[in-house]
Amino acid sequence: MLRRLAIVLAVLAASGGCAATGDDGGGESRAGSTGPITFATGRDTTAYLQPLLDRWNQAHPAEKVTLIELPEAADEQRAQMVANLQARSTRYDVLGLDVVWTAEFAENGWIIPLERGSFPLDKFLPPVVKTAIYKDKLWAVPYTSNAGLLYYRTDLVKKPPRTWAELREQTQKITKKHDIEGYAGQFLAYEGLTVNFSEAVQSAGGQILSADGTRVTLEPAAATTALEFLQQGLREGWIPEESLNYKEEESRLAFQEGRLAFARNWPHAYGPARNRLGDKVAVTTLPGPDGPGSSSLGGINLAISAYSQHQQTATEFIRYFTSLENERRVLTEGSFPPVWTELYDDPELIERFPYLPVLKESILAAEPRAASPHYNQLSLVIASTVAKALTPPISESANDVAASLKAELEEIIRTQ
Structure with a gap:
């Protein structure tokens, strides 16, 4: 109880601009303080982050930001962040949080609330903003978004499927005629399976949990429909058994290497697939039982550690990093995927990234976890x-x- 009280007091002090004693014993007002900061986020696999940080550092020599790259896997990122924050360390200032971590980090007093104004x-896509709000407070700022897409081979598919029945019919015909797997x-039993199952439940008109996460709203009909869709595909073979070992990377490689006619994946798989398969690749929204389905909403939000010693600089950095100019980059x-709505309607960007209109449609129809x-x-329970x-x-x-x-x-919710 004493430790929890200390955390709560630290958050209140940081958000209210009152004096707060940090781990370094400096006793400064962290909410209004400026100085060097760190940015802890998942490993940069595209080498695009450092140039953005360099622009900030050139303009703010006294408030330089240092990138701390965490593991690529989200579970490992979370574990390192949690260990750091539970120790009340001042090492991390700005945190790149998976959108599903907002509530946990806020509830534990690890991050500070932010001023919405x-x-x-x-200017952001409305569903994306919801992922940064918990108990009517803004705890982070959307930085990237994400929604699931259905990738398909245009040389094998004349018209992309809009329903599960059409997906089944097309995959069965294609796999019989061509040396290729279906969908x-x-x-694999990890967060990705939770996402895929959640999307199937949502597409069937259901929901696993209430929006605030306090009630289980899983209706038997929707859950049964979702499971039967996946089970049927595996029984009939148009979902290959090998896919039970697939995470994002394995499914991406299987599609771009020409081993799948259809694949559910995030937008990051589009570029590599086009580089490998050219115009044979296209995307559409996820199918559902009776029409277009619903994706789970993904992405990264930027939050400020409750133990950051330079929270004013951290706030300004987040404002810079989520600006329209940087979101374009x-x-x-x-x-x-950026979070600014207008970027999805930019003709020049659409010409370069043809999937943007479909992605916007998918994000707007997506459901936050x-x-x-x-x-x-x-x-973990859902996936297992x-x-x-x-x-x-x-x-x-x-x-x-x-x-x-x-x-x-x-049982989990009842015992918490």
Whole structure:
């Protein structure tokens, strides 16, 4: 209790601009202080970040930012951040958070609330802004967005599928006629499977958790429909058994190497696929039972550590880093989906990135994952339960699995 109280007091002091004693014993007002900062985020695989940081450093020689690259895997990033913040370390200033971590980090007092009026949130895609809000407060600023897309081979597909039935029919015809597998997503037992299952549930008209993460809203009908879609694909072979070991990278490689006719993946897979397959690649929105489906919303938000010693500089840096000019560079130099709405309607950008209109449609129809401080634990249960139901020989009833999953999730929330 004492430690929790200390954390809460630190957050209140930082957000209110009152004096707060940091770990260095300086006793300075961290909310109004300026100076060098660090930016902790996942490994930069495209080498686009440093030039953006260099521009800031050239203009702010007394407030330079240093990049701290964390592991590429989101779970490992979170583990390092949590260990750092639980120790109340001042090493991290700005944190690049997966959108599903907002509630956990806010609830634990690890990040500070931000002033909404300090950022042009009205210029951002509305669903993206929701991922940075918890209990009616802004805890981070959207930096990149993400939504799932259906990749397909234009030399094999005349018209992309809009429903699961059309996807099944097309994959079965293609796999019989060509030496190629059908459809795959991310079906290994990790966060990716939670996302894929959540998308199937949403597309069937359901929802796993309430928006605030306090109630399990998983309806048996929607969950059963979602599971049966995946189970049917594996039983009939148009979802290859090999995909049960796929994360994002494995599914990306399988598609761009010509081993899949269809693949569910994030926008980052578009460039490499086009480089390899050229005009044979196109994307559309995810299919659903009766029409276009619904994606889970991904992306990175920028937050400020409650233990940062230079929170004013951190705030200014986030404002700079999420500006329209830099968001354009996020797309053109990093190939990551920006958060500014107008960039998705820019003719020059659409010519260079033809998937932008589809991606905008997907983001606007996407659902944020539940804002729960216990999201990580809930996700582990979802992924492990669904993975077991998909493992051959598939013998478990989808309805029984859905009922069991709902009971497990309710138990987690009840005991927290």
